[in-house]
Amino acid sequence: MCLLALPASAEILWIEGEDAAEQETFRNDWYDAHRVAEMSGDAWINSFSEPGQERGWARYEVEVSEAGWYTPWLRVGTGDGHLTIRFGGEPEVQIDPEAIRAEDQKDRSAGDHEPAVQDERNLASDGATDARHLAWLRLEPVQLDAGTHEVKVWFGDPDSEKPHAGLDVMVLATEAFEPLGEFKPGEPNPRLKTADPADLWAFEPPTDTFDEAALLDLRPLNEPVAGEHGFIGLSADGMSFVRGDGRPIRFWGGTDYNQQELSVDELADHGRFLAKRGVNVVRWHGDLSISAGWPDAKKEAPTLETLDEENLDEAFKLVAAMKRAGIYSVLSPYWGSHTKVRGSWKDDFPHSGSGNLSGLVFFVPEVQAAYRGWLRELYTRPNPYTGVALKNEPAVAIIQLQNEDSLLFFTAGRIKGEAETILRGLFRDWLVAEHGSVDAVRERWRGFTHGPAEEDWKDGLPALLHPWDYGVDALEQKGRIPGFRERRGDQLAFMTHQMRSFNEETARFLREELGAPQLINAGNWRTSDPVLADDAERYSYAGNEVMAKNHYFAALHTGRTRGWQIKEDHIFRNASATRNPRELPNNVRQPAGFPFLITESLWVPPNGYEAEGPLIVASQQAQSGVDALFWFANHAPQWESARRREGPRKWTYATPMTLGQFPAAALLFREAMVDPVDPVVVEARPPADIWGGRMPLTSESSAFDPNRDEGLQAAPSAVETLVDPLAFLVGPVLVDYHAGSADRSEVADLGAFIAADGSAVRGGNGQTALDIDAGVYRIQSPRAQAAVGFLGAAGPIDLGDARFSIENEYAAVAAVSLDAQPLSTSERILVQMGTRARPTGWTVEEIELEIDGEAGPASRIVDTGETPWRVERLRGRLSLANDRPLRATVTDANFLPVRELPVERAEGRLEVELPEDALYLVLDR
Numbered sequence: 066m067c068l069l070a071l072p073a074s075a076e077i078l079w080i081e082g083e084d085a086a087e088q089e090t091f092r093n094d095w096y097d098a099h100r101v102a103e104m105s106g107d108a109w110i111n112s113f114s115e116p117g118q119e120r121g122w123a124r125y126e127v128e129v130s131e132a133g134w135y136t137p138w139l140r141v142g143t144g145d146g147h148l149t150i151r152f153g154g155e156p157e158v159q160i161d162p163e164a165i166r167a168e169d170q171k172d173r174s175a176g177d178h179e180p181a182v183q184d185e186r187n188l189a190s191d192g193a194t195d196a197r198h199l200a201w202l203r204l205e206p207v208q209l210d211a212g213t214h215e216v217k218v219w220f221g222d223p224d225s226e227k228p229h230a231g232l233d234v235m236v237l238a239t240e241a242f243e244p245l246g247e248f249k250p251g252e253p254n255p256r257l258k259t260a261d262p263a264d265l266w267a268f269e270p271p272t273d274t275f276d277e278a279a280l281l282d283l284r285p286l287n288e289p290v291a292g293e294h295g296f297i298g299l300s301a302d303g304m305s306f307v308r309g310d311g312r313p314i315r316f317w318g319g320t321d322y323n324q325q326e327l328s329v330d331e332l333a334d335h336g337r338f339l340a341k342r343g344v345n346v347v348r349w350h351g352d353l354s355i356s357a358g359w360p361d362a363k364k365e366a367p368t369l370e371t372l373d374e375e376n377l378d379e380a381f382k383l384v385a386a387m388k389r390a391g392i393y394s395v396l397s398p399y400w401g402s403h404t405k406v407r408g409s410w411k412d413d414f415p416h417s418g419s420g421n422l423s424g425l426v427f428f429v430p431e432v433q434a435a436y437r438g439w440l441r442e443l444y445t446r447p448n449p450y451t452g453v454a455l456k457n458e459p460a461v462a463i464i465q466l467q468n469e470d471s472l473l474f475f476t477a478g479r480i481k482g483e484a485e486t487i488l489r490g491l492f493r494d495w496l497v498a499e500h501g502s503v504d505a506v507r508e509r510w511r512g513f514t515h516g517p518a519e520e521d522w523k524d525g526l527p528a529l530l531h532p533w534d535y536g537v538d539a540l541e542q543k544g545r546i547p548g549f550r551e552r553r554g555d556q557l558a559f560m561t562h563q564m565r566s567f568n569e570e571t572a573r574f575l576r577e578e579l580g581a582p583q584l585i586n587a588g589n590w591r592t593s594d595p596v597l598a599d600d601a602e603r604y605s606y607a608g609n610e611v612m613a614k615n616h617y618f619a620a621l622h623t624g625r626t627r628g629w630q631i632k633e634d635h636i637f638r639n640a641s642a643t644r645n646p647r648e649l650p651n652n653v654r655q656p657a658g659f660p661f662l663i664t665e666s667l668w669v670p671p672n673g674y675e676a677e678g679p680l681i682v683a684s685q686q687a688q689s690g691v692d693a694l695f696w697f698a699n700h701a702p703q704w705e706s707a708r709r710r711e712g713p714r715k716w717t718y719a720t721p722m723t724l725g726q727f728p729a730a731a732l733l734f735r736e737a738m739v740d741p742v743d744p745v746v747v748e749a750r751p752p753a754d755i756w757g758g759r760m761p762l763t764s765e766s767s768a769f770d771p772n773r774d775e776g777l778q779a780a781p782s783a784v785e786t787l788v789d790p791l792a793f794l795v796g797p798v799l800v801d802y803h804a805g806s807a808d809r810s811e812v813a814d815l816g817a818f819i820a821a822d823g824s825a826v827r828g829g830n831g832q833t834a835l836d837i838d839a840g841v842y843r844i845q846s847p848r849a850q851a852a853v854g855f856l857g858a859a860g861p862i863d864l865g866d867a868r869f870s871i872e873n874e875y876a877a878v879a880a881v882s883l884d885a886q887p888l889s890t891s892e893r894i895l896v897q898m899g900t901r902a903r904p905t906g907w908t909v910e911e912i913e914l915e916i917d918g919e920a921g922p923a924s925r926i927v928d929t930g931e932t933p934w935r936v937e938r939l940r941g942r943l944s945l946a947n948d949r950p951l952r953a954t955v956t957d958a959n960f961l962p963v964r965e966l967p968v969e970r971a972e973g974r975l976e977v978e979l980p981e982d983a984l985y986l987v988l989d990r
Contacts, residue, residue, distance in 0.1 A: 746812050
C-alpha cells in the first residue's frame, strides 16, 4: 500500500492488486495474456474459474490514517463484467461495469456528468478486441475509521459458468482523483508520443478555383468529355483498354461518394478538381435495393423488388458530372452482403436466414428477378441530367455486376433454410448431369459423408461442404480420406459454374434485352483460400470481359469500431510495403486475355506510411500490366478534413499523403513512363487442375477487410509455392485457364532479379528496384525517377539523373517530366514530396504487442487530434543532371506559385534545397 504525498487533509491510498494479504485465484493462459507492462508495478491479480470452481478472491488489509469518507476507485479487468467487493463488515457490493456504463450514458444525456467508468483500455497482449480490457471504476463513497480495514474482492460474476476478472490497483481517495492508466497522480507517461510542432507544417489549402496561373493542371490528359470517341473497348490481346478511337487508355481514380451530398454542378467542380490531379475514372459503389444500408438499412422497403430512387439518382448524377471533366465511370449497382432481408417480405422468397442477401443472387430466382429489374431501371431510364440512358452512354466505361459476393467465400457457409435446399437441389442436378446418376456420384465419393450421416443426402440432396474445405488446410487434414478430394472438387466446380452461369446470363440480359454494349466485370471478391480457390473465382468471371478484385494494404488496427472509425484506445501498427512487398494489392495472377482492375484499395489509415502508395502502385502496374487501381474512397469535394465530429475518417484517399501524391503517380502510370515487362510467369491451369486442388506455381497474399474478416490481420501464408511471390515485382504473372495441360507453363529465370535470400528484387525492365531490408523502393526511368520508403538511413539515392538526399526517416520523393522529354533534357519537371501527415495534436502511446508468439511495437491512440492536417517537414536536397536554365518554384496544393528557391549549378547538375512545407516544386524556364 502506498500513501501519496498530498496537501493537508487530503489522502489517496494506492493499493496494488497483487499485494493481497491472502488470495485464492485460478490461472487461465488466455486471460493471463495481458500487457502487464501497462499495469501499476508491472503486475496485477486476476482469476479465471473453470466450471465447478468457486470464484477467485483476494483479501487486503488497508491502513487508514485519518477517519473520513473515501471514494473507492478500482482499476479492474472487467472480464465477464462483474466483481464483488466488501469493506470490513459492510454489505457486499456487486459491481457490474456494463450497468454502470448504462447509468453513465443515461446521466450524460441528462446533462453534465462525471462518468463512473473511465480510462478504459484494451490491454490484451495481442491487441484483440475481447474481454481483456481494464477500466477505472468509481464506487460510492464509504466511511472509514482510522486504523486497519479488511477489504475483500471476488473475481467474476457469481452466476457465470466461467467467472473471471482482475484487479490492478485499488485507490481510496478523500479528494478528486483523475485516473490515468497505471500512473499515480502527477506521474508522467513516458510512452506518450506526439510530434514536435516545430517539425510540422499546417496543410490548409485554399479552395481550388482552377486559376489559370497554376503551374500544373493534368485536366488536358482527359478527353474534353468522357466517351467523346465512343465506348471503351479492349486491345487486340484483350488485356488492356482502348478508347472508342482505338487509342490505348489507362485509368487512374477511385470510388466516389460526393454524389450523395453535392448538386450536379458542385459534383462537376469536384470532378474538375480530381482531373487536375490526374484522375480519369471514378467508381460508383451503390446498391439499388431499397433495403441496402450499413450498418442498418433505415428506408422503408415494401417489397424485395423496391428500387432505391435516391441511390439511382446518385448514379445518374455522378456519371453526368464526371463526364464533363473527362472522367469515365464504373458502375457497381448491388452489394448482397449489405442488402438486408426485411421482416415485411422475408417470407416472400427463399432466403438463407443470414439476415442479408449474400450469395442468393446466383441461384434464387426471386432475387435474380429483382436484381434484373434494378439493372433495367439503371441502364434504360433516361438520365435526368443528360437525357441519355446509361446503356447509350459511352462515359460509362465498365459495368460491374455486383460487389464482394461469392459462393466460394465464407459467407456461403451461412446459407441455410429454403435457400440451402434450392442450392443443394441444383448441386444434385449438376452432379447427375456430370456423372450420370446419384448412385454414380455416391460411388465416386466412396462413402465420404459431410456432417451426420442421416443428414447427408437427406431427401435425395447432398449436404454442402463448408467453404473452408476448398483450401490448403482442408486438403492437408482430409486429403487422404477416401472420397474427400472428389467431393470437394465436385462442389468447387459446381459453385463456380453456378456463378459463371449467372454472370453469363446477366451479360446476355444486358446486351440483348437492355442493349448495353459496355464492357462487363462479373465480380471483385475473394474466396476462402487464395491459394486453391481464387482461380475458381476468376474462372467464374471468364464469361465476361474484365477481371477484378478488391484488395487493401491493411496494417494492424484493433478496436471495437475499427471497421469504420479511428478512435481513442484503438491500437495500430504502421506498415510499409517497402518491407512487406508480398502484401502489395496489385500482386495479382492475371488471367490471360483479360484486363485486370483492383476495384477497391487503400493504404488503410491509421497506417502512417500512406505516402508510398500512389508511386508504388503506379510503377508496379505500369510494368506488370494491371490496368487500374481504384482508391477507396472520396467523400470530400476537395480535401478531406483531418477530423470530423467522430474523429478522422478511416476510408478516405482525399488526404495530403494519398490524393496529394496523385499527380506524379498518375502521370507516370497514364503516360507509361515505366516500361512494361514481358510476362515472367505464364501458368497453364486448366479447370481440372483447379477442381483437383493442384498447387499453383505462385499465389497472391491474403486480403483483409475488418468488416468481413475475423481476427486481427491477414494471416501470412505458410504455403510455399514453386515460384517466389516476389515474381509479381519483376513482371506480369499470368494464368491461362484454356491451356490443355499444366506442362505448358513457362517461368522466366527469376534468379537475375530476385536476391537469393529474398532481401531485394528488381523489375524486369531494370527501372524499378526494392531493397526490402532497407525498406527503399526506387524508380529509375528516363522520364520518372523516385525514391520511396525509409530514405533517411539510405544516404544519397542516385537514380541516374536525379539524386535525392533525404534526412527524414521516411519519405516519398519523385521527379517526373512534364514535357515528354527525359529528365536530363526536360524543361518542365514536377518534383513531388510526401512524408507523414496526422491531425493536429495527434497523440499515441508506444506499446508492445505479442501476436502469434512474435513481439513488436505498436501504438495506442490517446488523442485523434483536430483539424488541420499537420505534415512532417521535409529535410532534403535534389541534385539533377540537367543543364537547362531552370528555375525552381514552390507551389501550393493547387499548383499556384508561392515562392522561388535558389538554384545552384555545378558540372552540368542542378542543385536545389527541397521545400520543407510543400508537396510540389516545379522546375521550368
